Amino acid sequence: MMTTLRLLLLSFIIIISDADKITTIKEVSVREGQSIIIPCLYDPIYESHLKYLCSGYMWAFCKPKVYSKPQETNSKMSITDDRERRTINVTMNALSSSEAGHYWCCIEIDKASDEGSWFKLQVTKDPELYVENQTVTGDVGQTVSIVCHHPHHHSSNEEMKWCKLDGNCVKNTGTLDRASVQLIKTDKFLKIEMSNLMMKHTGWYYCSVGHLQMPVHVSVTNISKTLRLRTMKQAPNNPAPNNTAPNNTAPNNTAASGR
Template identity: 30%
Template sequence: MPQHFILTFCFVQWIQVCLCAVTTEAEFSVLEGRSLTIPCHYEPQYAGYVKYWCHGRMREFCTSLARTDEPTAPDGSEQKVMIYDDPVQLVFSVTMTQLKEEDSGWYMCGVEIGSLWSADLHAFTDIKVIHGMSVLHSRVSGEEGSSVKVECFYSEKYRESPKKWCRSGDWSSCLLTDSEGAYTDTSVDIRDDRTGAFTVTYKKLQMRDAGWYWCGAGQQKVSVHIQVLPRVTTTVMPVTTSFTEKAPQPITNSAWNTHSHILGALLVCASFLLILGFAIFARRMWKLHKNDPELRLGEGMKVRFNDYSEEMGEMQASGVVFLNKNSQSSHML
């Protein structure tokens, strides 16, 4: 009975491993001479545990290459394998540099449990270090007249081989680097750093440069497509301080509609002012016409009054004469 209990308990512990407490990609491929970084993810409860990286397919025969509880190499010194744990993101990463073909094989991300009854948690990955070439971007684009770069990578085997840049389908167009790993002309510049990469730079793109190319080393090559975008032109009006006569500008539909609206508004205002002026003039004439008979009646009365006054004066004068005359007659009598 105890033996069955022990076997059951061990089986439960191995189930934890099968539940993918640690995960990573199943396979990685990298060019010889390049570097590779592998992320290993784990569950939150294992954040404080020791993580390790080893070379092998079985834990018992896995050669340890790096551990999080071991000191790292001093700054500035070369270290082929580096490990870094990030408990916040729940991932530890392993970086392997200057890979060679013999570095190919199975590797293991491990979390050390450190218990007699608990197996370490781990995940395996297959790393393949290959010969050949690759590019950073298989498609690049640039505006006409600008510059564009293509980065090509090669494996250690082709370090000393001349590097090529050719237009696809035209072998006569191939440009090769010299013994110094360089090529240059008025439009293209090629530079090989002799560490696994070379760069092709187009100094001034033209529309005819668009198309498929390939960069190569030895018998290896990889395709790249270059797209040339039309240049965007902008018109800049010169700023001058002198007064110059401007050429007449064509009237567009929108400008004509705007002018029509303004002209219509002006005509309405002018018509209103004209009608208002005419109304004021007519009112004044009407007032004058209405007041004219009264003026004439007043003048007539004034004339009659003057005539009456004169007649009264004459009558008074004649009366006096008459009285005087009678006086004289009676006196004479």
Template identity: 30%
Template sequence: MVPLLFLLHVFFIRLPGGDSVWTFGYLTAQTGESLTIPCFYDQKYKDHVKYWCTGQLWSSCTIMARTDSPQSSSKVSITDNPAQLVFHVIMRNLKISDTGIYWCAVEIGGIGKIDDSQDLKIEVKDAQSVRTVSWVSAKRGGSVTIPCYYDQKYKHHVKYWCTGSKWNSCSTLARSDSNQPVGKVSISDDPTHLVFNVTMRNLQEKDSDTYWCAVEIHGAADDGVYLQLIVMEATAVSPKQGELTTALQQTESFTSSTQQRDGFTSTTKHPTGWAVTMYPSGALTSTTNENLNTTQSPR
């Protein structure tokens, strides 16, 4: 049976000009934490007002933040970065009740003009047993290290790193119980701090994909969590650390092989050099390659 979320994503009727604003279709976050959402837009919207609203229907969504208004809310803030053609929305102290449909929107202005937008779903969940960044960016030719945190109960389990849009058919790239030759991918487990780190080197745009932090469970389905890797052109400007205040988000943990994402994908080449692979249930919170080196374990 095709997940309802996938049906909503595929068959949702977009507004005119909808290809000019885009983001990931599905985000997950943990209760009590913050979530940073990037909303990309075309060059033609560089000087337009951007805003963030919530509601099942676009025609009646409630505006929560605008780039032309003071940021007085402690719950939601918005920051535009015209140089990168992206605005970031930060939602703080998330609760289960914050689960819902949200919109990245651009004000067009003028009589009879309809604003441009992209919808996404945010689902807030309680803590999961395997946690990592929701998405990470890196420059072409560079390296990135991703921390994968896990609960005490997995301290002595084998950990592994795999890639692919479907959990039950992802391709294993590295395992903690295998020798780690110096190459494209390596994995290092640190049971003392309940984290294993994965390093990927010499990254290229084709490496932009879905990856999984996974724990091997004998006699039961493995446990794992996905993240998205976005590889930028070397000339692209990477996000500033201050704009992406949330380095870690606990994303959806898959404890059953039947709980998998559909393989529908679309790739967008962003004007600033981002090579973005989007999925109906993508998860995102960004951290730059530099930020990862100072990321702290989730509380």
């Protein structure tokens, strides 16, 4: 009994201490048979550490499922470590109701307790919050639209917002890192419009309705600039007109003279 209490206390301490070291969503709803990507952002000091996913309600009893070692994957779950953006991307495929539960994004620490942050996975026939596509792409200076569906009736007291995973949230109209954000709310969906996009706005965001979140990756490209540069390179090379007076002097005897 004492051992169990100690383990529970240890789990509680670890959860509190790791809250600012790994950031992820807390609860997500997925349709049976479909897939989802869960992003987990981590502190720069853990860039070179091994990452893994484990399952279980309590951290002390968490069972490792898959690691970020090269090529280590299974048919259901895999993780990749994007060190440039310090993101663990957890991919969960063809989910069934038996796979619902608590999971942890984890970082292996040598000679110390590993770090971990949990998220809860719902798997149902009729998800409460979903998007048609978890990835949206927009060009610099343009606008992207994201529609988060919540088909069930939600109380007007339930908060709806759009957030950057490692940053602030917008509840109606506002800005996120200088991107303009407008929310359009109905009883069936939440529509988000992000405008004045810049390259730095690439990253993970999430829509939130009540206790549920749905992660969405916004990818900002510079296609217009790329196309302009490509067009300039492909344009015919028209030499500048020669404004000098004609040279009537006989040419020097060179190899081209045939002599």
